[in-house]
Amino acid sequence: MSVPSFSWPQFDETEVQAVADVVRSGKWGNPDCTEAVADFEEAFAGYCGASHGVTCVNGSVSLRLALMACGVRPGDEVIVPPYTFIATASTVIEVNCVPVFVDIHPDTYNLDPAAIEAAITERTKVIIPVHFAGLPCDMDAILGIARRHNLRVIEDAAHAHGAEYKGRKLGSIGDAGSFSFQSSKNLTSGEGGIVITNNDDLHRTMASLRNVGRLPEGQWYDHFNPGCNYRITQLQAVLLSAQLARLEAQTLQREANGLYLDELLRDIPGIRPLSRGDVPIRHSYHLYIFRYDASFFGGMSKQEFVQKLAATGVPCSGGYPHPLYKQPVFQHKNFLCYAIPESVDYANVHCPVAEKACSDEAVWIFQHVLLGTRADMEWIAGQIRSLQTSH
Numbered sequence: 001m002s003v004p005s006f007s008w009p010q011f012d013e014t015e016v017q018a019v020a021d022v023v024r025s026g027k028w029g030n031p032d033c034t035e036a037v038a039d040f041e042e043a044f045a046g047y048c049g050a051s052h053g054v055t056c057v058n059g060s061v062s063l064r065l066a067l068m069a070c071g072v073r074p075g076d077e078v079i080v081p082p083y084t085f086i087a088t089a090s091t092v093i094e095v096n097c098v099p100v101f102v103d104i105h106p107d108t109y110n111l112d113p114a115a116i117e118a119a120i121t122e123r124t125k126v127i128i129p130v131h132f133a134g135l136p137c138d139m140d141a142i143l144g145i146a147r148r149h150n151l152r153v154i155e156d157a158a159h160a161h162g163a164e165y166k167g168r169k170l171g172s173i174g175d176a177g178s179f180s181f182q183s184s185k186n187l188t189s190g191e192g193g194i195v196i197t198n199n200d201d202l203h204r205t206m207a208s209l210r211n212v213g214r215l216p217e218g219q220w221y222d223h224f225n226p227g228c229n230y231r232i233t234q235l236q237a238v239l240l241s242a243q244l245a246r247l248e249a250q251t252l253q254r255e256a257n258g259l260y261l262d263e264l265l266r267d268i269p270g271i272r273p274l275s276r277g278d279v280p281i282r283h284s285y286h287l288y289i290f291r292y293d294a295s296f297f298g299g300m301s302k303q304e305f306v307q308k309l310a311a312t313g314v315p316c317s318g319g320y321p322h323p324l325y326k327q328p329v330f331q332h333k334n335f336l337c338y339a340i341p342e343s344v345d346y347a348n349v350h351c352p353v354a355e356k357a358c359s360d361e362a363v364w365i366f367q368h369v370l371l372g373t374r375a376d377m378e379w380i381a382g383q384i385r386s387l388q389t390s391h
């Protein structure tokens with residue numbers, strides 16, 4: 001079989017026409033051209049089973065809007081996993097709060113609920129579970145902890161468009177759910193983000209913060225909150241609406257292929273797919289992740305394995321080189337103007353599971369690969385097997 005071609009994003013004349021229509025209309029954005037944005041917000045929130053959606057320029061700002069609306073104060077602590085994109089923790093710095101890193105579970109790479117409670121102090125205000133790769137976190141356990149300690153839960157669902165936990169769409173389960181529409185994500189307009197919520201007060205505040213602090217009852221030059229202009233354009237909104245129409249089918253296909261890859265790879269010694277847990281879920285497979293064990297591959301390092309696998313034509317990566325707390329911004333406390341307490345110190349933070357995932361274990365295959373055929377999945381398993389026997 002020849003090397004399959006995997007492409008992303010997927011689009012046709014529908015997207016081209018939708019964008020061209022906006023261009024011709026001249027209604028590209030604010031002040032008074034926001035219908036397409038409102039339509040998309042309603043459609044996406046509705047798809048997720050949430051009452052409100054607030055779009056914004058990206059999936060980092062959406063986290064920041066949610067944190068601000070939750071009423072965090074300088075020096076408050078926010079629990080985050082160390083195995084995630086920087087935005088999950090850097091947006092915490094941007095609201096003058098302290099990211100507290102809690103290790104991930106070795107079978108899921110999601111926040112380990114058993115480790116969360118020990119990290120809670122009287123300053124803790126928010127937990128940000130990241131549904132990493134699109135695999136749902138243990139939301140029952142996390143919501144239980146949050147309820148006991150009176151904490152807010154902001155789901156970082158940047159990988160989890162269309163994924164479900166016990167029949168509910170991710171992002172709609174906590175106080176707020178944040179999504180990214182950056183070009184690699186499962187729903188994209190090149191850049192963009194949204195935060196969804198069922199809470200009317202959070203919605204009102206986040207919509208205001210996104211729109212330079214305006215409120216619906218105020219005038220154009222009335223500013224009630226310390227927000228900024230984080231709005232998206234009508235061009236992005238129509239592109240997102242057209243892509244949203246494809247999301248459900250794409251998500252089901254990724255899940256079918258993800259399950260099939262699990263089956264194929266489970267038979268290869270030294271390759272262990274992550275666990276999907278034992279409650280009903282739908283995984284959105286922003287990434288297909290398996291755990292690599294070099295001892296079954298003649299001691300070949302993960303880096304070398306990934307390089308060889310990529311060279312065969314499988315779009316893959318070894319993922320993050322380090323857990324977030326190892327990044328210079330945290331190690332050197334390069335917090336610039338942000339009001340982070342002097343006592344905060346990341347030099348002694350150790351999350352062994354995240355460290356092992358980064359250095360030796362985690363291999364990522366990108367989401368668009370799972371839009372291929374079953375034969376493509378068999379081809380991928382074949383490439384992995386061939387790296388084993390050639391060693």
Ligand SMILES: *Cc1c(COP(=O)(O)O)cnc(C)c1O
Nearest residue numbers: 058059060085087158180181182
């Ligand atoms: C992509 C991503 C974000 C941020 O999204 P941007 O749109 O790139 O700002 C946040 N969290 C996670 C886990 C992500 O992967």
